[in-house]
Amino acid sequence: MxxxxxxxxxxxxxxxxxxxxxxxxxxxxxxxxxxxxxxxxxxxxxxxxxxxxxxxxxxxxxxxxxxxxxxxxxxxxxxxxxxxxxxxxxxxxxxxxxxxxxxxxxxxxxxxxxxxxxxxxxxxxxxxxxxxxxxxxxxxxxxxxxxxxxxxxxxxxxxxxxxxxxxxxxxxxxxxxxxAAADAAMVREPAAPPAVPLPDPAALEAAARMIAAAERPLVITSAAGRTRAGFDALSAFATRFAVPVISFTPRFVNIAADHPMHCGYEPGPLLAKADCVIVLDTDVPWIPHLQGPPEGSRVIHIGEDPLFALYPMRNFPLDLAITGTPAAALAGIAAALAPLLPADAAVVRRRAEEYGALSAAQRAAWKESVAAPPTGPITPEWISHCLAEALDEDAIVVNEYPLRQTHCPRTQHGSFYGQSTAGGLGWGFGAALGAKLAAPDRLVVATLGDGAYVFNNPTACHWVAEAHGLPVLVIVFNNGMYAAVRNSTLAMYRDGAAAKAGGELLADLRPAPAFEKLSEASGGYGERVTDPAELPAALRRAIAVVTQEKRQALLNVVCEY
The missing domain is CATH 3.40.50.970 (Thiamin diphosphate (ThDP)-binding fold, Pyr/PP domains)
Known part of the structure; x- marks a missing residue:
């Protein structure tokens, strides 16, 4: 039995x-x-x-x-x-x-x-x-x-x-x-999961009318790229109707970084002028204390739980809430919007030209800012740029806070994953190991702040990488502190007593350990990098260890930010 x-x-x-x-x-x-x-x-x-x-x-x-x-x-x-x-x-x-x-x-x-x-x-x-x-x-x-x-x-x-x-x-x-013996228990094939709710057709038509009446619509999303269908639907919608997209605190590749309608990662400038905002599977589309849409702007929230019912307090402007996946909702809105807004409409052509130029100018400015190594300490922008130069499109980046996506653009769906909005530190290393388990033939890179790395129980994670044959590359952005704690203190008390000491109390993590030694302790490769000019070669060495020798590697990159 x-x-x-x-x-x-x-x-x-x-x-x-x-x-x-x-x-x-x-x-x-x-x-x-x-x-x-x-x-x-x-x-x-x-x-x-x-x-x-x-x-x-x-x-x-x-x-x-x-x-x-x-x-x-x-x-x-x-x-x-x-x-x-x-x-x-x-x-x-x-x-x-x-x-x-x-x-x-x-x-x-x-x-x-x-x-x-x-x-x-x-x-x-x-x-x-x-x-x-x-x-x-x-x-x-x-x-x-x-x-x-x-x-x-x-x-x-x-x-x-x-x-x-x-x-x-x-x-x-x-x-x-x-x-105990399970006398009457029967193993059986499971039923299919319950179907995802389809969006209300009347709500889709109402959204289409709002967008058609807008001169400057804007999509803000953090998670439309959770699925390939969502990524494809948003890309097609943005292209067809020339609607700019902001990937605000993105956890996925929601739209290719080089898409003409991808207009960056901060909503502020475009949000201030938007007359219709589409909040697409995003719990916090902007920070109300700092920014928001103008008076009279219409706001549409779309998601499987568009109201985020489990959040005790969340009050953003709301004219229409649509329950459904981003893919289904955008496809339905597009079908209703197409007759109202022809592809050759003057407003569509104007937006395509204006936002396409803005997107290109942003990318050029970000690229120019890292045209040469910094003359001082290594910066997170330089680390991100060097990583972008070293990776192919198929590599998976798992980021727990420090990566600058402006300087490490990802264009392929499923090539970037970011920390949950809950912000529980200690996720990125384990998630990267899981990603490698699921995609053994792809290079997986975990980008972690030094504080996040410690939270990741690195001794356990490095052991797992060796014991289960999961060679991943870990890049530690080692600035010797909890930057989020320091920056929050300075933001609240810029002219206060704490600012006189740089806001580093309870944020200082110095002296920093030799993190690279933890990788070596579990059979991996470790290297400490302090010179900006040496980082590209260090990345090449580490990637070769992971992809050719099939061993884990860690770069402890000492930086300031």
Whole structure:
């Protein structure tokens, strides 16, 4: 008779889960036994992968899913392991990533049952409501209360995770229940995920009328490129109707950086003149304290959750909200707008010429600013430029804050991924490892600030890279501080007492460790770079190590910003 653990793993495999990222504990023996018992069988199972920190495990699952679109599983040790997943779950929640996080639970039985409590921690680690730690960060949580529910728990959790809008889910697995025989449990092919809601045709027509009446419409997006369909739809819409696009805090390649209607990364100048703003799958389209559209401008919000209902406070101007994917909504608006705005209309021709020139001028200015190495310390703009020169179009860049996209333009869909809007540090390295797992033939580069690198549990991540054969390139932008903390202090108190010391209190990370040695400790290549002129050659050496020797590499680039 199969155990609940065996049925659970088989159902994960049948549901398309490819990886089981695990940070084990005393609640794992039924899982270990189930994998051993099923070895050599013809059952489809997720590949078990040891990851020695929970935050890295969740980030790896996130990274696989952002490449493949398929949900992955993570299992951690009871409540203490769950606590270490919260950061990653918050990132996944705000980024609509369907990660299935599992945690053991103290055995219910104190004695007399297989899997009952056998260690003192089995009493101390029990909570009245373990899932309460993550409830606000997940779409659903449950528990395996009966062994016969093993398959049903998986299908229920994954169905909800994949429903629009997608997001993480959580379940607890008591050790004694997991070890019990699952008498009536049946593994079955999962049902297709619920269909994504289609946008309301009347709303699409209303949006088309607003855009047709506008002289200076503007698209602001951070996540239209989450899917290839969204990228293609936005590119076609911007081209056909000559609507400029701002990629504000982008997490994906939403539109090619060299597209004539791509007008940069800051909304301010164009937003100030826009008479119709299309907020496309973006939680924060601008900072109201600093900027906003002019009075009378019409504002359209589009997304699977256009109101971001889980945000306690979010009040941007709103004339029309359209529920739907960017691809479906833009296609519907385009169909309704085409008869109202012919391709040869004077306003379309004017916008194409004006914004095309603006886009070209921006790109030229950004390129000119890095025409030669800086005469002083290395800058993040120079690092980004050198990286752009070293990478091919197919390389994947996973950025946790420091990359300057103005100087490292990405044109191919799926070649750039940025940090979740939740901002939980410690994501980029693990996500890059997950991306490499999902795309083994592509060069994967993680660009991390030095503070973010430390949050990434680098010893664990470098170990994973070596143990699981995942050669990635890590570039640490090492400015010796939390720049975000310093800059926020100076922005609020520019003339205050803290500014007299440069705003560096509680932001200073000096003396900086020799980060390159951590890569070397796990069989990788490491190099410290301080001379701007030496950076291109250092990048070539590191990329050769990753692509030819199939070893991980890290460049510790000392810079100022």
């Amino acid at each position: 199969p155990s609940a653990a065996e049925i659970f793993l088989r159902q994960l495999g049948a549901s398309g889960v490819e990886y089981f990222f695990a940070n084990g504990g005393t609640d794992f023996p039924p899982i270990v036994e189930a994998y051993a018992a099923l070895e050599g069988s013809n059952h489809r199972l997720p590949r078990p992968m040891t990851v020695p920190h929970e935050n890295a495990a969740v980030a790896m699952a996130h990274g696989v899913t952002m490449i493949t679109g398929k949900p992955q599983a993570v299992m951690v040790h009871v409540n203490v392991g769950t606590a270490n997943t919260v950061n990653g779950l918050l990132n996944a929640n705000r980024d609509h990533v369907p990660v299935f996080v599992l945690a053991g639970r103290t055995p219910y039985a104190e004695k007399g049952r297989h899997g009952a409590r056998t260690r003192n921690i089995h009493w101390a680690q029990e909570m009245f409501d373990q899932a309460s730690m993550v409830r606000e960060a997940v779409k659903w949580d449950g528990e395996l209360r009966q062994p016969e529910q093993a398959a049903d728990l998986v299908t229920r959790a994954l169905s909800i995770a994949m429903a629009s809008p997608r997001g993480p889910v959580y379940a607890t697995l008591p050790r004694d229940t997991l070890a």
